[in-house]
Amino acid sequence: MPNDKITSLDVAKRAGVSQSAVSRVFTKGASASQKTIDKVRKAAKELGYRPNVLARSLITGRSRIVGLVVAYLDNYFYPVALQKLSNALKEEGYHVMVFMASDTTKDIERVVDEMLDYQVDAIVAASVPLSSDLAGRCRDEGIPLVFFNRSQDGENLTSVTADNYAGGKEIARFLAAHHPERIGYIAGFEGASTQRDREAGFLDGLKAAGREVSSRTVGNFNAQETRAAALAMFSAPRHPDAVFVANDHMAFTVMDVLRSDLHLSVPGDVILVGYDDVPPAVWAGYSLTTVRQRTGRMVEETVKVLMNAITTGEAPVVNLKIAGPLIVRGSAPAPKGWTG
Amino acid sequence: MPNDKITSLDVAKRAGVSQSAVSRVFTKGASASQKTIDKVRKAAKELGYRPNVLARSLITGRSRIVGLVVAYLDNYFYPVALQKLSNALKEEGYHVMVFMASDTTKDIERVVDEMLDYQVDAIVAASVPLSSDLAGRCRDEGIPLVFFNRSQDGENLTSVTADNYAGGKEIARFLAAHHPERIGYIAGFEGASTQRDREAGFLDGLKAAGREVSSRTVGNFNAQETRAAALAMFSAPRHPDAVFVANDHMAFTVMDVLRSDLHLSVPGDVILVGYDDVPPAVWAGYSLTTVRQRTGRMVEETVKVLMNAITTGEAPVVNLKIAGPLIVRGSAPAPKGWTG
C-alpha cells in the first residue's frame, strides 16, 4: 500500500526538474543552483527519498563496503576491534560486512570470492592468512588489503599490528627484574606472526638480561591445548615461577589451571604475564599483568591506510607496528625498583 | 595491467553466446542447455568471471544483505551471536553488514536510514530499541525486522529471545532450595525486556516458594553501576546470602566486588547466579552458575523467520522464546536433593 521505492525520478517529477538534477543534489562534488537544491531537498523529504547505494555503486564502481574476514570472535580482542572499526569507517561513509572464515585455505578462498562478488572496496583480514595467490587476486582487482593483528612476513603485504617484538622484550625485562628461579613460556599457534614476534622479543629480552627460558610448551591460542600445556609445564617438580603466556585468553586458562587444578598461587608461587589487555584482564578475578594492544590506534591506522589506498588508487605496502604499554596488575606485581 | 572487471558480456563473447545466456547459466531457476552451460562455465573459469552481486541486486531487488544493529559488542553474548548469525546466513547466501548504534533515538534513526540505503533485505536488532515509527518504516518498505534477545512488548513486533521469565523462575526455585536467609536481586537496565522478564519470573518463582526479595539494587547492565549496586547491597550488615544478578557480565563484576572488595566468599558466604552462560562463565576463576541462552537455537530461529519473510513476502509477527537450562557451577552449587 505505501510508498513503493521512491526513485530519483519520482523526486525529479515532484520538484519539476530533471533526474540528473536530483542526482547532482545528492552527489557531492556536483554542482547545482541553490534554488534547485532547495526544491529537490524539499521534494525528497516529502517523499522520503534516499539514494540507492547499490545503484550508485554500480556506476561509480565504489560500494563503500569493507569486507572484514575473521576466523573467530571468541577472543575478546576481535569484537572490540570490530566495534571500533565499524565506528571509524562509519565516519568515512563506509560499512563493514563480516565474513567468517575457518582456517582452511579452501574456505578462505571461498570467502575472498564472496567478498569480490559484493565488490567490496577494501579487505581487512584479522588474523586470517590469505595465500599470496589470493592476496594477488585482490591486488589485481585493485582492492586494498590490510592484515590486521597479524602479518605475513616475506610477502610484502600491508599490515597493522602491535609491536609484538617490543612487547615481548619488555615482558622479559619485567620478569627478569623479579629474579625468578625459572622462566617459562607458553606459545600460541606457531604459524602466527604475533606468536613468533612475541616469543622472539621475549627471548631476546631474556638474553639481554642474562636469562633464558627453562621450559616451553604450546597452547596454540585455544583453551584446550593451553590447559594441557599448562598442566605439562607446572606438574613438573621444578616448574617455572615466572611465565609469559602468548595471549590473554590463554593466560586466563593458565591461571585457572594453576589456581584450581594445581593449587598454586598467582602471583605467590608463580607470576604470570599475558598479552593483549582484553577486557577481562582487568576483572579482579584475574587482574592480569599484560601488554596492551592499542586497538583504537591500530584501527585508526588501518582506516587511514585503507582510505588512502581507495582514494588515491595507489597502495604502498606498509607494515605498521603500534607499541603498547605494559600494564602491571595483580598476576605479576611490579618488582622492586621497577620504573615503567 | 590485468583483467579490468570481467563482465558477463566478456564471457558471452568468449563462449560465443549471448549475454543473456551467460546470465541464465549463473541464475538459478533459469534454463539453459547443457552445451551452453558447459561453454559458459568454461569461458567464465578461464576469465575468472563471477557475477556482480550489486548489479544483480539492482534488478532483482534483493541485496542478500542482512543488517545487524548492535549497541555494543563488549558483552560476550553479542560476538558469539554475531558469529553464529553470520555463519547461518552464509548457508542461505546472505551476508551480515554490521551497524553499530549508540542508544540514542537519533543515532538509531540514522542507522536505520543507512541500512535502507544499502537496500538490506532484512534487519536484526540485537538489544536495540527501534521506535515504532522506525519499525513502521521497515514494514512499509517491506523489510522484515527481528528483535534479537530483546522484545518490544505491546508493539506487535517479531522477536526471538530466551525464555527469560522461565529462566528467572527456575533460578528462584534453585535459590529457594538453598533456604538462604536473605535473597537479593541486582537488576539490569529497567527499560530492557530481558531485565523485566527475568525479574518477573524470579519474583514469581520466589513467591511460589514462599519467599521474597529482601534487597534489590540496579546495575544497568554496565560494570560501573553494577559495582556500586553490589557495594550498596553487600555493605549492609544483614546482606543477602543468595543473589541473582540479571546477566553474567554483571555477575562477574558482583563476584569481584564480593571477593576482592568485601572479602566475602562465593559460594561460602553468598551464593550467586547469573544469566546468559557467556564463555567466561565456565572459566574456573568465576565458575558461574547461570541459565544458558541457547544462542545457536536463537540464531537458527531468527534465520528461519527472516528467510520465510523474505521468500514469501509475508511476515507474520511471532515472539519466540527459547528456553535454556540452568547450568550449575561453583558460584552456587546444587542444593541437597536438587534435581535439574
Place this chain on the structure above:
DNA sequence: GTAAATTCTGCATTCGATTGCATTATTCTT
C-alpha cells in the same frame, strides 16, 4: 551594456546484470 567566462541544466548513455517476449531448436507423440 555587451562580450566573455562561468555555472546550471537536461538529454542520453552507462554501470552489469535479469527477464518478458518472440523466435528458433529440440524432443515427444502417435
Place this chain on the structure above:
DNA sequence: AAGAATAATGCAATCGAATGCAGAATTTAC
C-alpha cells in the same frame, strides 16, 4: 515422419543512479 509441445536462445527493456556533453542561464569584467 509430420505436427504438437517443450526447451533454449537472443533481443531489447529495465533496475536506479551518475556523468559527459552541449546548450541555456547567470555572473563577471570592462
